[in-house]
Amino acid sequence: MKGRLLAGRYELVTLIGQGGMGQVWAAHDRTLDRQVAVKLLRPDRISGPEQSDELRRRFGRECRVTAQVDHPGLVTVHDAACEGEDLYLVMQHVRGADLAEHLAEHEPYPWPWAVAVAAQLCPVLAAVHAVPAVHRDLKPRNVMVRPDGTLVVLDLGLVTVLGADTTRLTLTGSHIGSPAYMAPEQALGEEVGPRTDLYSLGVILHELLGGTVPFARPTPLAVLHQHLHEAPVPLRRLRPEVPEPLEDLVLRLLAKDPRDRPADAAEVHRALEPLLPAAVPSALDGPGVPMDPTRPFRQPYAPWHGGPPPRPPRPSAPAPAAAGPTPAAPGAAAPTTTGNADLAAAVEEAKRLLDTGRITDAVDVLGDALTAAARTHGPHATVVHMLRRQYAATLMEAGRFHAALPELRLLAERSAADAGPTDPQTLRLRIEAAQCLDRLGDHTAALAELRSLVPQLHPLDSTDPALALETRHRTAQLLLATGDHAGARTVLTGRPTG
Incomplete structure (x- = not known):
């Protein structure tokens, strides 16, 4: 597979991830000479004609929904097509660390950072829900923290498009999400909606603030049982410095009944706003504070590292003389x-x-x-x-x-x-x-x-x-x-x- 060329321009370089929907490759776009990410539908996940058609519909739906959501916090789609029996989605290559890696590097995670992460994810979820669609697999591994502190959501592979005319696409026996981040209604196979994603956001907030997901057991079935029947530990028992309003918000997000959760992502964002850092436009950036997710709120729209100075004209090569200069040999004059x-x-x-x-x-x-x-x-x-x-x-x-x-x-x-x-x-x-x-x-x-x-x-x-x-x-x-x-x-x- 390595070295394969798609559409005569996308050269697959390194396998960087794989899951139920396919493989993700770091690739080189030869036409524009840039690094991209290519998601391929995995042939080994298709065991029969019926499943093949269903999986292709789901993959095509992911391509369309990702392209429809216009938000800087969602990965940009460059191209989508098929080649032979394979389908592929070409996306921007996002530099940085995923949120799970970021948490591991900064434990204990500062609570203002957790607030900033959630506040950045809310507008992305609102944009997805406006399609209308539901992400269904929001988790730290699907969120990238860029060097300037901005967040990008990578994967809509399990997205559900809402609407009476939409066929529910779930392969028999396949995974339908990540158990640690799965809302009770999703675990039961019931109807999902925007509040399903808000539950996952609550799990992420609990993990960032408490150092672990609220429900953790050795088997997925045991974890799902906890989601359905056990209450999460209030965060202030784990970290007393967490503000009480933030603890209350996380408990609301983790409510078993969707009707007891916030109405939408906008309401969650409004609850987070008083906890966000105030804007400080004059503050300076530097290598000592990389990947700080509060930066977009402290310095909204500020260029990274203070911004570029006026760019002088690009130096050009000296014009050759009529006879043409003779290249200098090793050891020649300066x-x-x-x-x-x-x-x-x-x-x-x-x-x-x-x-x-x-x-x-x-x-x-x-x-x-x-x-x-x-x-x-x-x-x-x-x-x-x-x-x-x-x-x-x-x-x-x-x-x-x-x-x-x-x-x-x-x-x-x-x-x-x-x-x-x-x-x-x-x-x-x-x-x-x-x-x-x-x-x-x-x-x-x-x-x-x-x-x-x-x-x-x-x-x-x-x-x-x-x-x-x-x-x-x-x-x-x-x-x-x-x-x-x-x-x-x-x-x-x-x-x-x-």
């Missing part, structure tokens, strides 16, 4: 003052763009500067090597591993020729190339590269011990995935099993 000024301006502009989160623009600036420098000064000039290093690093930061890999290989080859194969810089470049292979899903090639590097890591043990340890750890992980437990132990400990 570039001209004018050439240095142009390149310095390009590097400075790229830095400003990176500081303001405009990674794609920074890639373009550095790519143009690299091409101009190589044409003017020759491919082996020091300035070209410097630009190529920055260009490769920026490509990796942008997730464009296809493009970064050949640049890193060129850099490693040059470094090995100049300083030797065990020079720390050479080793770092080869490790980054292996990381690209790993991120592209070519684990076999990545493992081969890393295994060849492990015996040579001794210079990094003293100069960059964290990188050396990370390399050994990832090599051991890949070896374990192949079943080579003895090899993994040797890599980690330096001692073979015996």
